[in-house]
Amino acid sequence: MSKRGSKFKYINEGNVHIVLQILNTNKVIRLVKEDNQKIQLSTITNSIQYVNKIMVPLIFGDDHYHQEVTVLSENEIFEISTDIEKWRPNHRKAKSKLSSYAITVPNLTISSIKGDNYCLEIKPKEGFIDAPLRKCCKCHYCLKQYLKLNNGEITNTSEYCPLDLFSGVYIRMKYALHNLLQNPQNNLKLFQNGIIVFSDNLKTQPDFINDIFGSLNVFLNFIITVLLCRKSNTRLIGSDEINDYKRGFNCNETNELDDISFLYKLLSVQKLANGLVLDLENNNDHVTEVLNTLEEYKLDLSQQCDREKFVEVSNARDLALISAVAKDCSIMLSFTLEHESDLPHIVVNGRHIHFRLSVTDLEPKTIKTLQNRQNSEEKFIKAFEQYKNSIKS
Numbered sequence: 534m535s536k537r538g539s540k541f542k543y544i545n546e547g548n549v550h551i552v553l554q555i556l557n558t559n560k561v562i563r564l565v566k567e568d569n570q571k572i573q574l575s576t577i578t579n580s581i582q583y584v585n586k587i588m589v590p591l592i593f594g595d596d597h598y599h600q601e602v603t604v605l606s607e608n609e610i611f612e613i614s615t616d617i618e619k620w621r622p623n624h625r626k627a628k629s630k631l632s633s634y635a636i637t638v639p640n641l642t643i644s645s646i647k648g649d650n651y652c653l654e655i656k657p658k659e660g661f662i663d664a665p666l667r668k669c670c671k672c673h674y675c676l677k678q679y680l681k682l683n684n685g686e687i688t689n690t691s692e693y694c695p696l697d698l699f700s701g702v703y704i705r706m707k708y709a710l711h712n713l714l715q716n717p718q719n720n721l722k723l724f725q726n727g728i729i730v731f732s733d734n735l736k737t738q739p740d741f742i743n744d745i746f747g748s749l750n751v752f753l754n755f756i757i758t759v760l761l762c763r764k765s766n767t768r769l770i771g772s773d774e775i776n777d778y779k780r781g782f783n784c785n786e787t788n789e790l791d792d793i794s795f796l797y798k799l800l801s802v803q804k805l806a807n808g809l810v811l812d813l814e815n816n817n818d819h820v821t822e823v824l825n826t827l828e829e830y831k832l833d834l835s836q837q838c839d840r841e842k843f844v845e846v847s848n849a850r851d852l853a854l855i856s857a858v859a860k861d862c863s864i865m866l867s868f869t870l871e872h873e874s875d876l877p878h879i880v881v882n883g884r885h886i887h888f889r890l891s892v893t894d895l896e897p898k899t900i901k902t903l904q905n906r907q908n909s910e911e912k913f914i915k916a917f918e919q920y921k922n923s924i925k926s
C-alpha cells in the first residue's frame with residue numbers, strides 16, 4: 534500500500550488507533566478512528582503538543598522524541614482502508630471510519646534501519662507506595678493482584694513488584710525482570726524487527742537472547758545497565774544470577790537510584806502529585822490548561838529550572854493527570870548490533886550493542902482516570918484485607 538510513494542505495513546490496532554509501519558523508515562503512522570463526531574485538528578495537535586512539550590521533557594529532560602500531524606486526503610484514506618482491510622481483526626472492524634488527521638511517530642522498536650532490530654517493552658507501573666495505600670505497606674500493582682486473585686483472573690499473585698524494578702538495587706531489579714518474564718501479563722513484550730516474539734500469549738524464549746547475549750542472565754544485566762546508565766557509552770554491570778533471592782511480603786520502598794538515571798526521572802514524574810488533595814470535580818480541559826501554563830510562564834520543560842517552575846505553578850489535578858500518564862507509560866528499549874554512531878553502546882561478549890531508550894503511551898488522560906483510580910483503590914484494599922483474614926484463619 535502506498536501514500537505519496539511510502540509503503541505501509543499493518544502492525545496492530547486498538548480501540549482508538551490503527552498503527553502502520555512506514556517501510557524503510559524508523560517511523561510509524563497512527564491512524565485515528567472516528568465515531569460519528571468528526572475529530573477536530575486542535576484535539577490532535579493539543580495531544581501531540583502534550584506529548585512533545587510536557588511528557589517527554591518531564592521524563593527525559595529533553596525533547597528528543599517528536600510526534601507530528603499528517604493530513605490525509607479522502608483518496609488516501611480510501612486507499613489505505615482498502616489495503617489494510619484483510620489484516621484487521623474482525624472484532625475491531627466495527628469501528629472503521631478514519632479521521633483525515635493521523636499522527637506520525639518514531640517507530641520505537643527500531644534503532645537501525647540497516648539491519649536486525651530487537652526491542653524490550655516494559656510497562657513498569659508505579660514505583661512507589663501511593664499515600665492512600667501506605668497502611669497496607671503494598672504498592673498499587675501488588676494490591677491489584679489480590680483483587681485479580683479474588684476474581685479468579687489469576688491463580689497466584691505475581692512476584693513482580695515495580696518497587697524492585699525502580700530500586701536501583703541490582704539483585705532486586707533482576708528479580709523484578711525475571712518475574713516479569715515468568716509472568717508477563719501485559720507488562721512485558723519482546724520484539725524482533727517490529728514483530729512481537731514474546732508476550733503473555735507467547736512465552737517461548739526467543740533465540741536472539743542466547744544468540745546475542747549467551748544467556749538470559751547476561752540479557753538481564755544488559756537491561757539493568759541501560760535502565761541505570763547515563764546516555765553515554767557504558768560498561769555492562771553485574772554478573773550474579775538471582776539464585777534463591779526472595780522478596781519480603783511488604784513492598785520495599787527503599788531505593789538507591791542515581792538522580793541522573795532514567796528510572797529516577799520517571800519515578801519523580803510518577804510522584805508529582807503524591808499526597809496532594811485533588812479536586813475531582815474540576816472538569817476544565819486538562820490539556821489546554823497545562824499548555825496554557827507553558828505559554829503564560831514562557832516555560833521550556835527541557836530546562837531544569839522551568840520544570841521546577843511548572844510544578845510550582847500547576848494545580849494538583851493537572852499534576853495528578855501528568856503523573857497518571859507516567860504511571861501507565863511503557864518503556865521501550867530497542868537495540869541492534871548494527872553500528873549507529875548517534876546511539877550509545879554497551880560492549881557485550883566483545884560486540885557493541887547500540888541502544889535507544891524511549892517511552893511510549895504518553896497521551897493525555899482525563900479526570901475519569903483519577904475518579905476510577907479512587908474507586909479501584911478501595912476495592913484493592915478490601916480484597917487485600919480479605920486475603921489477610923483468609924490466611925490468618
Ligand SMILES: [Zn+2]
Pocket residue numbers: 671672673674675676693694695696784785
Ligand atoms: Zn509492590
